[in-house]
Amino acid sequence: MIKFRNEIAEIVPYKPGRPIADVQREYNLSEVVKLASNENPLGYSPNCKAAIEAALDSLEIYPDGNCTELKSVISEKFKIPVSSIAVSSGSDEMIDILSKVFIESGDEIIMSDVTFVRYIDTTRVMGGVPVVIPLKDWKYDLESMLEAITEKTKLIWLCNPNNPTGTIFTDSELSDFLKRVPKDIVVVYDEAYSEYVESDEYPKDSLKYLSEYENMIVMKTFSKAYGLAALRVGYSFASESIIENINKVRGPFNVNSIAQAAAIASIKDEEFLKRVYDMNAEGKKYIYDEFEKLGVEYVPSEANHIFFTLKRDSNEIFVALQKLGVIIRPILKDWLRVSIGTPEQNSAFIDALKKVLSK
Numbered sequence: 613m614i615k616f617r618n619e620i621a622e623i624v625p626y627k628p629g630r631p632i633a634d635v636q637r638e639y640n641l642s643e644v645v646k647l648a649s650n651e652n653p654l655g656y657s658p659n660c661k662a663a664i665e666a667a668l669d670s671l672e673i674y675p676d677g678n679c680t681e682l683k684s685v686i687s688e689k690f691k692i693p694v695s696s697i698a699v700s701s702g703s704d705e706m707i708d709i710l711s712k713v714f715i716e717s718g719d720e721i722i723m724s725d726v727t728f729v730r731y732i733d734t735t736r737v738m739g740g741v742p743v744v745i746p747l748k749d750w751k752y753d754l755e756s757m758l759e760a761i762t763e764k765t766k767l768i769w770l771c772n773p774n775n776p777t778g779t780i781f782t783d784s785e786l787s788d789f790l791k792r793v794p795k796d797i798v799v800v801y802d803e804a805y806s807e808y809v810e811s812d813e814y815p816k817d818s819l820k821y822l823s824e825y826e827n828m829i830v831m832k833t834f835s836k837a838y839g840l841a842a843l844r845v846g847y848s849f850a851s852e853s854i855i856e857n858i859n860k861v862r863g864p865f866n867v868n869s870i871a872q873a874a875a876i877a878s879i880k881d882e883e884f885l886k887r888v889y890d891m892n893a894e895g896k897k898y899i900y901d902e903f904e905k906l907g908v909e910y911v912p913s914e915a916n917h918i919f920f921t922l923k924r925d926s927n928e929i930f931v932a933l934q935k936l937g938v939i940i941r942p943i944l945k946d947w948l949r950v951s952i953g954t955p956e957q958n959s960a961f962i963d964a965l966k967k968v969l970s971k
């Protein structure tokens with residue numbers, strides 16, 4: 613009998629948001645709104661199409677395995693040397709790579725409960741021991757994370773804003789945290805949703821910590837505000853020695869040429885990012901207002917999704933909304949997450965929610 617690694621025995625495969633076509637087929641619906649995967653309802657920068665078309669002319673050629681041009685434009689935008697940048701096939705792949713770079717069997721890996729699920733899965737794959745710290749008022753409990761550090765601690769995963777709760781910790785909290793973490797423990801700071809944050813207290817410039825903290829890695833993505841989720845491009849910043857080790861572990865051509873071309877074309881489109889930010893802020897306000905009118909409890913969010921409860925079984929709500937043509941995501945027993953969409957998508961969600969609540 614073939615034997616699989618013990619480490620993967622308990623892992624449940626990642627369950628993505630349900631595809632629109634699936635739900636259309638199952639419930640015989642012509643219109644379905646998907647607000648389940650924190651995708652960008654505005655699409656992506658109009659600058660991308662021509663770049664993608666040009667890249668289609670060379671599909672027989674391997675992509676630039678070093679992502680030279682992409683790293684150069686990232687370097688220019690963030691004022692960080694190319695030698696401190698790594699690009700990956702989505703930040704998902706970077707989470708995987710970092711787990712391979714750092715985690716050995718028995719290492720304790722600190723993370724929050726109710727956060728991005730890939731941290732615990734990749735930790736387990738590598739035989740790490742997840743040390744899971746409950747959220748406090750739906751926020752990261754950084755103090756308890758610090759208290760959980762032992763001699764066996766190897767790495768800490770941080771998500772700010774947090775997915776799925778949309779909560780943040782402040783710049784001064786991050787600064788204090790980094791000061792107190794021993795320098796041989798790696799801190800991975802995932803800011804996949806940073807472009808959506810409205811709060812002035814948020815660490816708007818987390819990269820400033822890299823020069824002082826060689827144990828810190830900052831992860832970002834083109835999947836959310838840039839709207840390139842299908843192409844899979846993530847980018848990260850860290851010390852040269854960490855980047856060198858990432859390069860040992862990643863696949864040699866981990867980011868395809870179409871993805872590189874689109875990312876290069878979109879990175880400078882600040883106007884697009886501004887439209888994304890504004891539409892998200894407006895959509896958030898609309899959903900908050902409607903939730904308040906309906907008496908729905910929610911957690912104020914700094915991201916492109918809102919965590920809420922109807923104090924009823926979340927799976928039932930999820931199915932009931934699906935039958936009405938709206939896909940969202942059940943998270944906990946009675947808590948769900950809805951991504952913020954276009955005004956039309958948001959009102960389709962609210963209309964469907966009203967119907968579900970009236971039952």
Ligand SMILES: Cc1ncc(COP(=O)(O)O)c(C=O)c1O
Nearest residue numbers: 702703704728775804833835846
């Ligand atoms: C917090 C967080 N990090 C990373 C990712 C992965 O994003 P991607 O692999 O598309 O860059 C996600 C995706 O939902 C996320 O929510």
